[in-house]
Amino acid sequence: xxxxxxxxxxxxGAATAAALLARGDDxxxxxxxxxxxxxxxxxARLARLEKRQTFRFVKADLADRPAxxxxxxxxxxxxxxxxxxxPGVRYGIDHPHAYADSNLVGFLNVLExxxxxxxxxxxxxxxxxxxxxxxxxxxxVRDNVDHPLxxxxxxxxxxxxxxxxxxxxxxxxxxxxxFFTVYGPWGRPDMAPFLFTRNIxxxxxxxxxxxxxxxxxxxxxxxxxxGVVRTLDTVATADPDWDAANPDPATSTAPYRLYNIGNxxxxxxxxxxxxxxxxxxxxxxxxxxxxxxxxxxxxFADVDALAAATGFRPRTPLDVGIRRFVDWYKDFxxxx
Numbered sequence: 475x476x477x478x479x480x481x482x483x484x485x486x487g488a489a490t491a492a493a494l495l496a497r498g499d500d501x502x503x504x505x506x507x508x509x510x511x512x513x514x515x516x517x518a519r520l521a522r523l524e525k526r527q528t529f530r531f532v533k534a535d536l537a538d539r540p541a542x543x544x545x546x547x548x549x550x551x552x553x554x555x556x557x558x559x560x561p562g563v564r565y566g567i568d569h570p571h572a573y574a575d576s577n578l579v580g581f582l583n584v585l586e587x588x589x590x591x592x593x594x595x596x597x598x599x600x601x602x603x604x605x606x607x608x609x610x611x612x613x614x615v616r617d618n619v620d621h622p623l624x625x626x627x628x629x630x631x632x633x634x635x636x637x638x639x640x641x642x643x644x645x646x647x648x649x650x651x652x653f654f655t656v657y658g659p660w661g662r663p664d665m666a667p668f669l670f671t672r673n674i675x676x677x678x679x680x681x682x683x684x685x686x687x688x689x690x691x692x693x694x695x696x697x698x699x700x701g702v703v704r705t706l707d708t709v710a711t712a713d714p715d716w717d718a719a720n721p722d723p724a725t726s727t728a729p730y731r732l733y734n735i736g737n738x739x740x741x742x743x744x745x746x747x748x749x750x751x752x753x754x755x756x757x758x759x760x761x762x763x764x765x766x767x768x769x770x771x772x773x774f775a776d777v778d779a780l781a782a783a784t785g786f787r788p789r790t791p792l793d794v795g796i797r798r799f800v801d802w803y804k805d806f807x808x809x810x
Contacts, residue, residue: 476500477706478551480536480584481558483507485662486599486653488519489699490555491529497703500528502549505558506535510565510572511663518806519660536580546587553706556584556598559629562664563603563768566625577629578636585640593646595709597702600634600650602691602736602773603627611740612774615652615724615732624768634732641728647710648729651702654736654775658695658795659802666743667692670750670758671800675809679759680747686762688743689772691736694790694798701735704784724779736775737788749793753800 477494481487482503491501503523507513523529532549534541536558560566560576581598588596605613607621622628630652637648657667673680713725724732747758765771780786803809 475552478502478554480504480556483516483520487557489695490702491523493699495526502530504532537575539583542583542587546591550591553595554593563624563626570625573625573629581633589644595647597649597706600652601630602652602654604631612776614776638730641730649705649710649731651733651735654691654693654773656693656695656698658799671803674754674756674758679761682760683763684765686744689740691740691773691775693737694795697788697790701786704786708784733780734775734777738775738777740774749796753797
């Protein structure tokens with residue numbers, strides 16, 4: 475197939491594009507190479523993809539309507555994996571317009587492109603952040619998600635609503651994936667696994683928020699990519715049993731689906747840090763701090779629906795995934 479992957483220079487986007495190329499798909503990768511974090515890392519990810527003849531990179535901003543219209547018209551992708559977005563929970567406190575531009579306007583441009591190009595299936599990234607103030611664990615796609623705690627989370631909930639409207643109005647098959655904390659080689663420098671590893675190897679303190687009383691459903695990137703590709707191949711369909719009197723938010727009479735994609739096994743933050751200590755052979759110096767604005771205490775993904783639909787189950791043990799990440803970090807940054 476010819477597949478458009480947005481956010482192709484990003485952590486999950488580059489890994490997903492590589493998996494699609496490896497199985498024989500043609501991939502158009504779109505990214506604006508924003509400076510939200512180290513552009514050199516994004517370019518290094520792209521360099522690995524550009525070695526493949528069936529990969530083509532397009533530098534464009536999701537919010538650039540003429541550029542997006544031209545791309546969909548010229549490329550005419552069969553399917554789309556939309557992973558491009560302004561990420562980060564706390565960045566939105568001081569940079570709210572970045573979320574409106576990329577996550578709202580940008581996503582509308584993707585939906586319009588898919589509609590006019592007759593795309594067979596759109597898979598898009600949502601986030602576990604949408605669960606917000608919901609304290610019932612594990613998180614289920616059938617839970618209420620009307621109380622976001624950050625603008626990022628609100629923008630992702632908005633994406634789910636926008637996607638449903640297009641599935642209903644235009645019968646565009648759409649599937650949203652609520653990602654839980656993803657880690658692994660080529661990961662994002664603004665996320666805890668990267669920050670902890672960098673500082674521990676440098677002998678510098680790490681900031682541990684909520685005094686370490688966090689739990690996260692850390693999910694290895696290869697498992698995530700397998701789930702994304704399996705979802706792409708499982709085109710969303712209408713649910714014939716959907717009941718308007720008792721509506722299921724994860725399905726619809728439209729060709730629309732929502733799934734959690736995570737490890738289904740939350741890890742205490744202090745245990746996660748100990749795992750990094752073992753992989754690096756160094757002890758962490760921890761700077762214990764209170765909870766940050768917009769943060770949640772725990773995340774825990776119920777992935778039964780995704781497993782039933784696609785056969786997805788995460789397989790990478792935490793210690794294996796952390797060691798692979800630390801080995802990559804040391805090699806990429808020349809740390810000994």
